[in-house]
Amino acid sequence: MERREPPQTDEGWYVLHDLRTIDWDAWRGASERDRELAIDDGVEFLEAAENLDDADAGASAVFSVFGHEADLLILHLRPTIRELDTLERRFEQTAFAEFTERTNSYLSVTEASGYTGAEAYFDPEQEADPGITNYIESRLYPDLPDAEFVSFYPMDKRRQPEQNWYDLSFEDRADLMSGHGDIGRDYAGKVSQIISGSVGLDDFEWGVTLFADDPTDVKDLLYEMRFDPSSSKYAEFGSFVSGRRFPPADLDALLAGEPVPTEERTDDAAGADEELLDELDRFGVDAADAPAGSSGLVVYSEADVETVREEVDGLRGNFEHYDSHLLTEVYEDGDDAAIVSLWETDSAAGTAAGFLEELPGVSDYHQGSLGGDADGEDADDGRDAAANDDSGESAPSHAHGSDEDTDIREELEDRGIYAGQPHGEDVYALVLYSEADPEELSEEVESLSDGFDRYDTHLGTSVYEAPPEDADPAVVSLWETESAAGTASDYLDDLPGIVRQAGDRESGFGTMGMFYTVKPDHRDDFVEKFDTVGGLLADMDGHVRTDLYANREDENDMFIASRWESREDCMAFFRSDAFSDTVDWGRDVLADRPRHVFLA
Numbered sequence: 001m002e003r004r005e006p007p008q009t010d011e012g013w014y015v016l017h018d019l020r021t022i023d024w025d026a027w028r029g030a031s032e033r034d035r036e037l038a039i040d041d042g043v044e045f046l047e048a049a050e051n052l053d054d055a056d057a058g059a060s061a062v063f064s065v066f067g068h069e070a071d072l073l074i075l076h077l078r079p080t081i082r083e084l085d086t087l088e089r090r091f092e093q094t095a096f097a098e099f100t101e102r103t104n105s106y107l108s109v110t111e112a113s114g115y116t117g118a119e120a121y122f123d124p125e126q127e128a129d130p131g132i133t134n135y136i137e138s139r140l141y142p143d144l145p146d147a148e149f150v151s152f153y154p155m156d157k158r159r160q161p162e163q164n165w166y167d168l169s170f171e172d173r174a175d176l177m178s179g180h181g182d183i184g185r186d187y188a189g190k191v192s193q194i195i196s197g198s199v200g201l202d203d204f205e206w207g208v209t210l211f212a213d214d215p216t217d218v219k220d221l222l223y224e225m226r227f228d229p230s231s232s233k234y235a236e237f238g239s240f241v242s243g244r245r246f247p248p249a250d251l252d253a254l255l256a257g258e259p260v261p262t263e264e265r266t267d268d269a270a271g272a273d274e275e276l277l278d279e280l281d282r283f284g285v286d287a288a289d290a291p292a293g294s295s296g297l298v299v300y301s302e303a304d305v306e307t308v309r310e311e312v313d314g315l316r317g318n319f320e321h322y323d324s325h326l327l328t329e330v331y332e333d334g335d336d337a338a339i340v341s342l343w344e345t346d347s348a349a350g351t352a353a354g355f356l357e358e359l360p361g362v363s364d365y366h367q368g369s370l371g372g373d374a375d376g377e378d379a380d381d382g383r384d385a386a387a388n389d390d391s392g393e394s395a396p397s398h399a400h401g402s403d404e405d406t407d408i409r410e411e412l413e414d415r416g417i418y419a420g421q422p423h424g425e426d427v428y429a430l431v432l433y434s435e436a437d438p439e440e441l442s443e444e445v446e447s448l449s450d451g452f453d454r455y456d457t458h459l460g461t462s463v464y465e466a467p468p469e470d471a472d473p474a475v476v477s478l479w480e481t482e483s484a485a486g487t488a489s490d491y492l493d494d495l496p497g498i499v500r501q502a503g504d505r506e507s508g509f510g511t512m513g514m515f516y517t518v519k520p521d522h523r524d525d526f527v528e529k530f531d532t533v534g535g536l537l538a539d540m541d542g543h544v545r546t547d548l549y550a551n552r553e554d555e556n557d558m559f560i561a562s563r564w565e566s567r568e569d570c571m572a573f574f575r576s577d578a579f580s581d582t583v584d585w586g587r588d589v590l591a592d593r594p595r596h597v598f599l600a
Contacts, residue, residue: 005170007114008122012140013058013077015196015207016084017106017152018091019070019241027099027255034095039252042096046248049076054090055083059144063243064254070103073150073243075209077110077142077194096251104239106154108196108207112139115177132451145192147211148245151218154204154238165234176230183225188456189480190217204238215242273368283331285340287370290326294370295349299339303361305330308337311359324348337361342370428485431561433472436497438465441473442552444495451491452477457484461492464549464559471547472499476559516558522589523556529585530560536578537562542569556591 027035049060058078065073074091078084084107091097114122121136157165165173184193194209212218225231246260253262279298280287287296301308309330319325319341326342339356343349349367357365434441442463452458459478465471477492479485492498518526530548537543542565551557564570573579 004166004168007170007173009111009113009197010122010136010140011197012110012112012137013079013142014081014084015106015108015110015194015209016074016076016078016088017207017209017241018074018076018088019065019102019104020072020074020100021103022071022255023099023101030099035255038094038096038099039255041094042251043248045091045094045096046074046251049074049087050248054087055079057141058083059142060087061144061245062248062251063150063245064260065241065243067242069239069241072100073152073241075144075150077144104241106152106198106204106207107201108198109201110140110142111195111197111206112136115174135451135455138455139195142194145211147192147213149212149215149218149242150245151210151212151215151240151242152207153240154198154202154207156205156236158234158236163233176228176234180225180228180230183228184221185453185456185458186224187217187221188458190214191221192456272371273366276366276368277370279338279366280340283333283338283340285327285329285342287342290342290370291344292371293346294326294342294344295346295367296343296370297339297341297349297353297356297365297367299341299353299356299359299365300333300363301337301339301359301361302363303337303359305332305337307360308339312339315355315359319352325352328352428479428481430475430477430479430485430489430492431559432475432492432495432498433500434475434495434497435472435499436495438463438473438552440496441475445475448491448495452488455484457481458488461488462554462557463552465552466547466549466561471549474549474559474561476551516560517591518556518558519589519591520556526558526586526589529582529589533578533582537573540569540573540576542566543573 030038046060046062048054050062052058052060055078058076060074060076063073063075065071076084076087078087112121121132159166168176184191190212192211194211196207196209197205198207199205210218210221244260246254250260250262254260273296276296276298277287280296283298287294290296312328312330316328319328324344325348326344328339328341331338331340339359341349341352341356343352346367346369353365353367356362436444445461445463449458449461452461457480459480461475461477464474464476466474475492475495477485477488479488516526527548534546534548537546544563544565546560546562549559549561562570564573
């Protein structure tokens with residue numbers, strides 16, 4: 001019988017799911033002193049694990065478990081199995097461990113496989129696309145999501161005479177896994193996952209750890225996947241464990257039967273990182289005026305200060321596109337260099353850290369809160385950031401507007417024209433124009449988009465063309481988060497022939513009506529109507545140029561790029577009877593409402 005081809009795999013961090021039950025009778029019967037000692041020991045161990053006091057990399061978290069399987073789930077990820085072994089034994093030395101009993105555990109290692117379409121990553125003779133490489137590394141060395149709910153389960157692939165996963169060809173298995181992944185991408189932004197392999201390490205072949213803020217998102221995802229052939233025909237599952245994350249400092253509240261996280265701890269968490277503030281003060285940086293909820297970074301480099309300054313000057317130009325950027329400067333630190341970078345949100349600071357860590361000679365960095373809370377709002381959201389920075393230039397990384405744009409949107413809404421919701425949109429748009437040949441550009445974008453598809457936040461990246469020969473093709477990339485769009489921008493900038501990005505400062509005012517989805521039967525009508533409106537636009541005061549772009553892969557997916565000398569000229573057209581008639585007419589030929597994105 002022919003031997004089947006296994007997928008190539010790469011491994012990252014070792015993972016231990018340690019499930020513990022509390023001996024409640026012993027706990028209630030213990031003296032107050034013994035309980036205090038146990039809590040202090042337990043908190044010290046759990047906090048040290050989360051802070052990675054024992055390792056240079058990895059992650060740890062503790063969860064309160066629902067039901068009878070356990071009371072606690074302690075989750076560790078470490079670069080070596082030796083470090084996991086040490087953590088296990090170190091916990092057993094704590095006074096808290098005396099009141100616990102392990103009910104189950106699971107050992108695995110984070111894994112990425114050739115099923116992901118990352119053949120170049122596993123081929124030493126090929127240079128993998130940076131997007132693919134980043135995706136693989138995000139699976140091998142994952143960040144623990146800051147989500148409340150966790151669900152863990154082990155699983156196998158079925159081996160039965162009529163349903164044997166391992167008898168399928170590599171192509172059939174890859175096709176099934178691709179369809180399985182498509183379902184997961186539909187839950188991007190709702191559910192995050194860590195996939196770890198355990199063949200030869202534990203009783204099942206894989207461990208799956210899912211994170212979400214809403215448990216029903218996990219339920220809906222898994223329910224939908226049950227109907228996918230890779231699960232319905234070929235998957236076997238072990239016991240499920242569900243829990244809620246809580247900070248180690250709340251261990252006493254958990255054992256007392258109080259709600260966790262505690263409000264007191266939550267408020268404390270919003271406080272400033274005193275160590276970080278001390279470092280900022282050492283470099284003469286005053287963060288007192290930073291908005292509530294802001295975050296800071298100090299990155300330490302052993303490289304020459306001038307070399308670091310040159311590198312940071314290039315990065316700063318990118319950072320300043322973001323409204324959440326407050327400051328990035330280089331300071332002398334003895335014979336070394338220190339880079340201070342301040343941001344309005346923790347997520348933006350985290351994204352910046354990824355770039356700053358790549359600077360020459362970086363030996364360490366410290367990230368923390370500058371203090372305050374975000375007035376009850378999600379400091380990581382970033383969706384209400386204004387499109388303009390202090391210089392008046394727009395931030396091209398997303399498609400949301402400034403307060404001035406909000407006024408325009410409200411006026412259009414009053415006229416029955418949908419113009420997006422800058423505080424409620426869940427799509428961030430990048431639009432770049434290239435003078436490259438559309439065929440060549442499409443090949444590059446297709447490869448890049450395949451890499452982007454590995455990220456749950458990616459909604460799509462495509463090439464669009466407009467009929468006039470002098471209209472450059474456009475690359476449109478849509479993302480669920482601002483930080484993901486900002487990261488994608490760096491890769492898109494490297495596409496051939498990029499001449500500008502929508503939102504870059506040009507003369508006049510630009511507006512782009514995106515997400516025109518035309519009913520197939522009315523496409524010719526839509527194009528004809530655009531030609532008619534184009535004739536009217538040519539006679540409008542302040543009109544510079546307008547082009548109708550169509551997706552090369554879907555001719556019914558279009559956007560209109562329009563440039564005006566001023567906002568007033570643009571709004572004069574929006575207020576005109578001709579535009580109002582066009583909007584009324586469009587309701588019959590469009591499959592969805594268009595959203596107007598303003599790029600000043």
